Amino acid sequence: MKKLSNKCLQRALRRQRIQAARSLRSRGRLRSRRLRKRVRSSVAVLPVVVSVPKHLHYYARKEVRQEVEDFFETVDDLLRRGREVSLDFTKVTLLFPCGVLILMGWIDQWARSYPSRLTGKYPKDDLVEQMLQQVMVLHQLGLPPRKQISHHDVKRWHHFRGENADATPMEPFMLQLKELLGTERQLGLGNCITEAMINVGHHAYCQASGPWWIFATITDDFVFIALHDRGESVPGTLLGKPIVSDYLKGRVWSEGRADGQLITAAVGGRTRTGLPYRGKGLPEMLDFTKNSPRGELGIYSRNGFYKYQNGIESNGRLKTPVRGTLVIWRIQVLANDD
Amino acid sequence: MYPALLKEDVKVILDGVLTLGSSFLDEAFGGLVRAKGMKPQEIRKKLTISSEIDTYVDRIWSYIEDPRNKAK
Numbered sequence: 001m002k003k004l005s006n007k008c009l010q011r012a013l014r015r016q017r018i019q020a021a022r023s024l025r026s027r028g029r030l031r032s033r034r035l036r037k038r039v040r041s042s043v044a045v046l047p048v049v050v051s052v053p054k055h056l057h058y059y060a061r062k063e064v065r066q067e068v069e070d071f072f073e074t075v076d077d078l079l080r081r082g083r084e085v086s087l088d089f090t091k092v093t094l095l096f097p098c099g100v101l102i103l104m105g106w107i108d109q110w111a112r113s114y115p116s117r118l119t120g121k122y123p124k125d126d127l128v129e130q131m132l133q134q135v136m137v138l139h140q141l142g143l144p145p146r147k148q149i150s151h152h153d154v155k156r157w158h159h160f161r162g163e164n165a166d167a168t169p170m171e172p173f174m175l176q177l178k179e180l181l182g183t184e185r186q187l188g189l190g191n192c193i194t195e196a197m198i199n200v201g202h203h204a205y206c207q208a209s210g211p212w213w214i215f216a217t218i219t220d221d222f223v224f225i226a227l228h229d230r231g232e233s234v235p236g237t238l239l240g241k242p243i244v245s246d247y248l249k250g251r252v253w254s255e256g257r258a259d260g261q262l263i264t265a266a267v268g269g270r271t272r273t274g275l276p277y278r279g280k281g282l283p284e285m286l287d288f289t290k291n292s293p294r295g296e297l298g299i300y301s302r303n304g305f306y307k308y309q310n311g312i313e314s315n316g317r318l319k320t321p322v323r324g325t326l327v328i329w330r331i332q333v334l335a336n337d338d
Numbered sequence: 339m340y341p342a343l344l345k346e347d348v349k350v351i352l353d354g355v356l357t358l359g360s361s362f363l364d365e366a367f368g369g370l371v372r373a374k375g376m377k378p379q380e381i382r383k384k385l386t387i388s389s390e391i392d393t394y395v396d397r398i399w400s401y402i403e404d405p406r407n408k409a410k
Binding site for chain 1: 356357358359360361364390391393394
């Protein structure tokens, strides 16, 4: 047997320790790699829970609207990245028709584009659950109905969904209006709604027909109507056939910086076709609103908005664009003069 | 309506309807002049419009007699 010097022995022992440490490190790396993989795969099957804002309100102050917009963008982004999403309604306490309409539009699109990747959690609030059940939002999230629709604040709302200008489903609402407002004002109001539906059918969805949604109610003081479609938008439709000034303002127009002005032009009677018998919906709506005390009209489309409120017209730019168009319309109820 | 107008007098009754889109009225009645080339006077002789709301009758006639119809 060879006799080792102390120096040699220490060197051999050090080499052994280094080798042991190396092997430990590589086993650890392997183990952590396996662990990471396992964690990743278990996360992928778990849906990401996204809380729905407490107040689902769109026709509101900028900050409130921004919260709602951020929520939709977050969910859309997650779904586009292939994740499953669970919409958590537990914190929702207040629903506004504008917010619900936009939610219905998004859910409709998500359900078609990402079938079975969207689920949800029931709301805690009874009224909120009844409303979301009534408008089939819970059904689209795979949540079976649990409530009897009994609340007055749910039952008083009419909601309609369609894909053409057939106003037949709105008959009960129109009859209620006729009784309250008289034939002439009911017809005037009905015309505006029909025109808006015709606009969606003819212009909003250029490639094919697409859905529209309406929420409507009558209170002691007001008739309230909200319409939404996810089509080409008012500015998009107008710029589909630009006029000379559009070319001059090309960059501003194309970047959506002047969408508020384009909506104002549409309300003033500018149409894509330039035909005298087209594009009457928005101007008639504005006329009707101006003739109604405390009437209000709000139009949100693509990157812009237009408002008629307290007799003042205004327009502006949205930070986050709205898909399609949202029209909020409020008319004061006057006694039946028939 | 146009084929009927070519053969006989026509009466259109609007009572009972719940919505009447303006673009529909304009296209249907103004279109008789714009698309079919009928003259407003000729339509006046043959067409009667009945509605419990007079403003609608007036509006339809304004669509028929709209000077922009001829410009097209």
